[in-house]
Amino acid sequence: MNIFKRIFRIGQAEIHAVVDKMEDPIKMTEQGIREMKEDLDQAMEAYAKVKALAIRTRNAADKKYEEAAEYENKAVLLLQKLQKQELEKQIAERLAKEALLLKKTSFAEAEELTNQADVHDESSNEVHKNIEVLKYNISKWETELSTLKARVRVADATKIVNKQLAKIDSNSTISMLERMKEKVEEDEALAKAYGEMAHTNKNIKDEIDQAIGTNNVDDELNELKKQIGL
Numbered sequence: 001m002n003i004f005k006r007i008f009r010i011g012q013a014e015i016h017a018v019v020d021k022m023e024d025p026i027k028m029t030e031q032g033i034r035e036m037k038e039d040l041d042q043a044m045e046a047y048a049k050v051k052a053l054a055i056r057t058r059n060a061a062d063k064k065y066e067e068a069a070e071y072e073n074k075a076v077l078l079l080q081k082l083q084k085q086e087l088e089k090q091i092a093e094r095l096a097k098e099a100l101l102l103k104k105t106s107f108a109e110a111e112e113l114t115n116q117a118d119v120h121d122e123s124s125n126e127v128h129k130n131i132e133v134l135k136y137n138i139s140k141w142e143t144e145l146s147t148l149k150a151r152v153r154v155a156d157a158t159k160i161v162n163k164q165l166a167k168i169d170s171n172s173t174i175s176m177l178e179r180m181k182e183k184v185e186e187d188e189a190l191a192k193a194y195g196e197m198a199h200t201n202k203n204i205k206d207e208i209d210q211a212i213g214t215n216n217v218d219d220e221l222n223e224l225k226k227q228i229g230l
Helices: 003-022 025-083 089-170 173-211 216-228
Strands: none
Touching: 025 089
16 A cells, blocks of 8 residues: 555545444445455565565576586686696686686675575565465454344344334334223123113013003903803
């Protein structure tokens, strides 16, 4: 993440401080994970570059070591030619010294390149450690995000259920059921009252007929007697 991006983030933080309470924690976590993955990509790219530089530097050092060994061999060959009297002493020794100087120079360059390669390896190892930390944090955040989403789903479902229960109370459903129960009891009592009234009316009619001596069966019997001459 470059300096401009960090400055932009600081500006964003100041703006977001005003609306922190309005932020969605899930979206914020997702944004954080995306930014960490961007950092991981940059770290991976840096690691590849430093690692490649270390490999190239070490290969160059190996070549310089090989050159140093070749110059040493050439100095030996020159001295052998001197021994065989194939070269003059002055020429052979002069060239052998030059070969040894070149060997010394190549060896010094090889040592310097080796040191550089070691530094590059240390840098790449440090970047690799940071990469592992980023990977761990990303995995941890993704797990926490998954847990957070599950908790949000449970909370939403619970909220809906509780809201429905609250609506039952606010709509006085229980009170309405009580009123219906009272109405049924009232209707049952009224029906019973009508029944008792009907029974009472019937008894009164019988009492009236009895009081005035009305008896339908006796009248019919007397009529039959008249018809047969009794």
